[in-house]
Amino acid sequence: xxxxxxxxxxxxxxxxxxxxxxxxxxxxxxxxxxxxxxxxxxxxxxxxxxxxxxxxxxxxxxxxxxxxxxxxxxxxxxxxxxxxxxxxxxxxxxxxxxxxxxxxxxx
Amino acid sequence: xxxxxxxxxxxxxxxxxxxxxxxxxxxxxxxxxxxxxxxxxxxxxxxxxxxxxxxxxxxxxxxxxxxxxxxxxxxxxxxxxxxxxxxxxxxxxxxxxxxxxxxxxxx
DNA sequence: GGTTTGCATCGCAAAATTACGATACAGTAG
DNA sequence: CTACTGTATCGTAATTTTGCGATGCAAACC
Numbered sequence: 001x002x003x004x005x006x007x008x009x010x011x012x013x014x015x016x017x018x019x020x021x022x023x024x025x026x027x028x029x030x031x032x033x034x035x036x037x038x039x040x041x042x043x044x045x046x047x048x049x050x051x052x053x054x055x056x057x058x059x060x061x062x063x064x065x066x067x068x069x070x071x072x073x074x075x076x077x078x079x080x081x082x083x084x085x086x087x088x089x090x091x092x093x094x095x096x097x098x099x100x101x102x103x104x105x106x107x
Numbered sequence: 108x109x110x111x112x113x114x115x116x117x118x119x120x121x122x123x124x125x126x127x128x129x130x131x132x133x134x135x136x137x138x139x140x141x142x143x144x145x146x147x148x149x150x151x152x153x154x155x156x157x158x159x160x161x162x163x164x165x166x167x168x169x170x171x172x173x174x175x176x177x178x179x180x181x182x183x184x185x186x187x188x189x190x191x192x193x194x195x196x197x198x199x200x201x202x203x204x205x206x207x208x209x210x211x212x213x214x
Numbered sequence: 215g216g217t218t219t220g221c222a223t224c225g226c227a228a229a230a231t232t233a234c235g236a237t238a239c240a241g242t243a244g
Numbered sequence: 245c246t247a248c249t250g251t252a253t254c255g256t257a258a259t260t261t262t263g264c265g266a267t268g269c270a271a272a273c274c
Contacts, residue, residue, distance in 0.1 A: 001232060004131040004156065015134045022126025024111040027118055034202045041221055049112065054263050056222055085203035089196055095141045096192035108262060148251060161233050163252055
């Protein structure tokens with residue numbers, strides 16, 4: 001993928017998070033974590049029709065994107081990163097209300 | 108990509124939109140459309156370091172994901188689909204407040 | 215000690231994405 | 245009619261993602 005210059009740091013972070021969420025298996029993991037608050041890899045493997053290694057990799061992607069937090073208190077258990085969803089929502093809000101604070105539009 | 112059964116329709120739609128937004132070039136397009144409200148393909152080609160055919164393809168992806176609306180009044184011009192961002196935000200809200208109405212958590 | 219359990223990582227094959235130039239195609243200008 | 249302009253689409257190469265089995269690795273258990 002070609003690098004796009006001129007992206008703000010927020011846009012870059014948002015793109016990474018969107019990409020992580022843009023996979024059905026990973027979105028399912030996030031939904032499951034939202035319901036259960038906390039769970040181990042094995043719980044997710046039970047729910048998903050995927051091999052254990054694949055689920056583990058998806059968790060890694062989610063962790064790297066800052067969407068999921070792993071290894072709480074040394075235990076290999078996962079939960080949602082609370083800031084993550086908030087960041088996405090705030091980003092969407094900023095985009096969804098374009099020009100709300102744009103001087104050119106009279107703010 | 109393996110199909111994940113058991114995804115709700117909303118989750119499936121959200122995943123498609125997230126995937127579309129999870130590309131720096133496309134996110135840049137969305138940001139640009141948010142600023143300009145409306146623009147033609149050529150305007151976006153000028154802004155992005157990509158070939159015209161590539162930009163056109165990205166626009167197609169965004170259109171298919173329901174994020175962008177094209178060809179207004181027969182004119183080849185694009186604008187954001189207003190419902191799209193709202194849908195993403197509502198989805199995030201539902202996930203981000205997990206168990207807010209979960210009996211187990213005392214609601 | 216050895217064994218089992220739960221998870222991460224490695225290595226690889228298949229599939230999908232990304233980007234590009236070439237080309238098609240409609241509308242406008244000459 | 246011809247030429248040009250702006251986009252979309254096609255075909256293709258390079259890259260990335262996805263998914264799996266095999267393997268590594270640490271902790272718990274015998």
